[in-house]
Amino acid sequence: MLGKIFVVLFVFALTVFGQPKELLKAERCPVCGMTVNPNDKMLSQVKLKEGSYKFAEGPKHILKFYFENKDKVSEICVRDYQSGKWIDGITAYYVEIQDGPMGPDLAAFSSKMEALKFAKGKKVYSFKDITKDLIDKLDTHHH
Template sequence: MKKHYRLPHFGAWLLLLCFLLGVSNSRADQQIEITKQDRCPVCGMFVYKYPKWVAQIYFKDGSAYFYDGAKDMFKHVFDTAKYTPGKTADMMTEILVTDYYEVELIDAKSAYYVIGSDVLGPMGHELLPFKDQEAAQEFLEDHKGNSIIRYQDVTPAIIESLDRRG
């Protein structure tokens, strides 16, 4: 009896090829292009001066905004209409932060954030993002951090408390 093997659909082959080649649709894997004109919509600071702290938000309409740290990025997430009138948080397609040690863009929703450390960002006390818990724990111990939190645990009250520490 002869066995018949069915070939996977073209899309499955393409997906496998992309996986093997390390291709991704995420902007986190791409080099960011910050110009001298890019300003944080929250504080107005020129972002290009602080590449180690850059955060980004992309919207469904293709617009993108840069931030001089995760703290201001979260302020935009929490009050989207204030900083980008006519837009809502559910119109955001991608939210990125810069890993403190690796200095590379990572997905903000999967990052680990250290708060309460002795390291200050461009806008004072910050949430310091890391792509894995081990790096965040090492940083917390080395820099007197208070705790490690995840994206979904960040609240407006936490952001306000960071500003009050300044």
């Protein structure tokens, strides 16, 4: 009986917190229209409350989409800059980089320690530290 309860709770937890969707074919970034491919190192995504997904070439544009559509987004997932694994965009730590897919961007890390090591003295942002103004400042590369 206890095993069945655990399985039900585990399945419930997966549906509540969700899993990132794997991108199977190229799509277009909802912000800039750039082709987004499944193997892009900084691939990022949002799950919308109605169940569909939007993909962007990097955290900068997925966060820009989020700030413009907060009421429609239920989850944000980004790829860890070092491991390439999907991580929760809300609990990730971010460091500004200059060589993202569309110029300046944010590299995402699953741990603050890894972000601090990579940052080498530069600012490390938690999700709550990121503002639309910061994203707009990074998004100076014209499409």
